[in-house]
Amino acid sequence: MAFNIAVAGKGGTGKSTLSALMVRYITEELGKPVSAVDADPNASLGSLLGLHVQSTVADIRDDIVEKKVDFSGMSKDRYIEYAIEESIIEKDKFDLLTMGRPEGPKCYCYVNNLLRKYLDKVGTTYPFVVTDNEAGMEHLSRRTTNNIDLLMIVSEPTIVGAMTMQRIIQLADSLPITLRKKICVMNRVPKNGIHENVQQKLDSLGIEIAAILPFDEEVYNAAASGESVFEVSRENALYTKMRDFLQKHLPSSMFEKTVGDC
Ligand SMILES: Nc1ncnc2c1ncn2[C@@H]1O[C@H](COP(=O)(O)OP(=O)(O)OP(=O)(O)O)[C@@H](O)[C@H]1O
Ligand SMILES: [Mg+2]
Numbered sequence: 001m002a003f004n005i006a007v008a009g010k011g012g013t014g015k016s017t018l019s020a021l022m023v024r025y026i027t028e029e030l031g032k033p034v035s036a037v038d039a040d041p042n043a044s045l046g047s048l049l050g051l052h053v054q055s056t057v058a059d060i061r062d063d064i065v066e067k068k069v070d071f072s073g074m075s076k077d078r079y080i081e082y083a084i085e086e087s088i089i090e091k092d093k094f095d096l097l098t099m100g101r102p103e104g105p106k107c108y109c110y111v112n113n114l115l116r117k118y119l120d121k122v123g124t125t126y127p128f129v130v131t132d133n134e135a136g137m138e139h140l141s142r143r144t145t146n147n148i149d150l151l152m153i154v155s156e157p158t159i160v161g162a163m164t165m166q167r168i169i170q171l172a173d174s175l176p177i178t179l180r181k182k183i184c185v186m187n188r189v190p191k192n193g194i195h196e197n198v199q200q201k202l203d204s205l206g207i208e209i210a211a212i213l214p215f216d217e218e219v220y221n222a223a224a225s226g227e228s229v230f231e232v233s234r235e236n237a238l239y240t241k242m243r244d245f246l247q248k249h250l251p252s253s254m255f256e257k258t259v260g261d262c
Contacts, residue, residue, distance in 0.1 A: 002035065002126050003254060004147055008133045008172065009154030010164040014187035016040070017219060018154060019132035020048035020229040021242045026128050027093035029243070030255060034094040035123030037131040041101045045132045046089070049096060050228030055087040056100025057119070077117075084118050097122055127254070135168075146177040150249060157186045157194045162201040169207070183249060185211040211245045213238055 007019045019036070026034050038045035038053075046053035060083040063069050064076070071079050089096045097119075123129035153168050155161040165184055172182060186194055189212050194202075202209060216238035222231050232239055247255075 002123050002129045003149050003250070004123075004129045004131070005150045005152065006131045006133055006148045007152045007154060008168055009135065009152075010156065010161060010168070011135050013154045013156050013161070014213070015154050016044045016048050016132050017223070017229065018152065018185075018187065018213070018242065019045055019130055021232075021239055022130050022246065023049060023094055024229050025239070025243055025246055026130070031257070032127045032254070034128045034130055035126040036094050036096045037122065037129060038096065038098040039131050040134045041099070042134075043098050043100060046096055046098055047226070048223075048229055049091075049094070050230055051089050051091070051096055053089065053096070053098045056098045057084065057087065058100025058102070060084065060087060081118050084122070088122075095123075095126075146175075147180070148177060149180045151179055151182045153182065153184045154187050155184065157189050157198050159198060159201050161186075162198055162205060162207065165202075165207055166205045181249070183210045185209065185213055185245070187213040188215040189213060190215055210249070211241060213241050213245075 005022060007015045007022075009015050016038075023034050023036050026032050036045060036049065041058075043053060043056065060080065064080075069079065074082070084097070087097065151172055153165055153172070155165040169182065169184070172179060184207055186209050191214075194209070194212065214237050216236060218232055218236050219229075219238050222229070229239075
């Protein structure tokens with residue numbers, strides 16, 4: 001069974017960056033394979049992982065709905081399974097599946113039901129699945145089965161950030177999913193730490209922050225140069241904090257070497 005990590009939060013708070021850093025840590029330092037899923041319609045996890053995404057699940061869905069597919073004797077079920085496998089980018093230590101843009105006004109129910117059947121299987125044979133989510137997370141309720149072992153809710157250290165975090169916590173609690181652990185982190189925190197007004201707001205909302213992740217110049221510069229997170233130095237302050245965070249919150253069994261692991 002895969003250990004499912006999901007990252008959610010307000011737009012632009014660092015969800016994709018932190019998801020990509022987790023993929024790096026798990027593959028490079030734990031030596032375990034990861035199934036990475038970009039579930040944000042505004043897909044960017046691929047570029048942060050140094051990949052060029054050419055096909056998304058949305059393309060498969062749209063091609064079928066717009067009748068552009070020649071099934072060549074294949075059943076629709078078989079075709080969808082094949083097309084999803086084809087759209088997954090495989091690297092040595094991780095795979096990436098990109099969901100792509102949401103559906104338009106046409107009727108997609110039939111195709112969506114078929115897609116769901118196969119998407120639920122994605123990553124089940126991996127020790128880890130890391131999913132970079134859209135801010136709303138509504139798509140999670142559309143999956144047939146969904147177990148999240150660790151939900152990381154990311155915020156910026158502002159009053160609006162704290163209030164949005166509370167809404168996302170409530171939304172996560174209302175979703176028809178099994179959510180084992182929910183953790184709030186503040187990202188891009190300046191040198192002086194979280195502003196006291198923001199801390200007061202968090203306290204009044206009853207939100208406990210599990211990790212304070214610094215604004216990091218090197219990560220910013222890498223993004224500004226279009227570089228992947230693999231270019232960031234191993235000693236980088238943000239990466240170090242993420243490493244500490246994962247060491248604390250992943251089950252200890254995940255740190256054991258298994259036969260076949262590199
Ligand atoms: N700790 C950090 N220090 C410096 N820059 C950061 C940090 N975290 C994220 N960034 C930068 O902030 C910007 C937004 O980050 P990112 O794209 O990861 O956010 P997001 O939540 O995935 O955004 P979206 O909602 O648009 O998908 C990027 O330019 C990224 O490089
Ligand atoms: Mg993103």
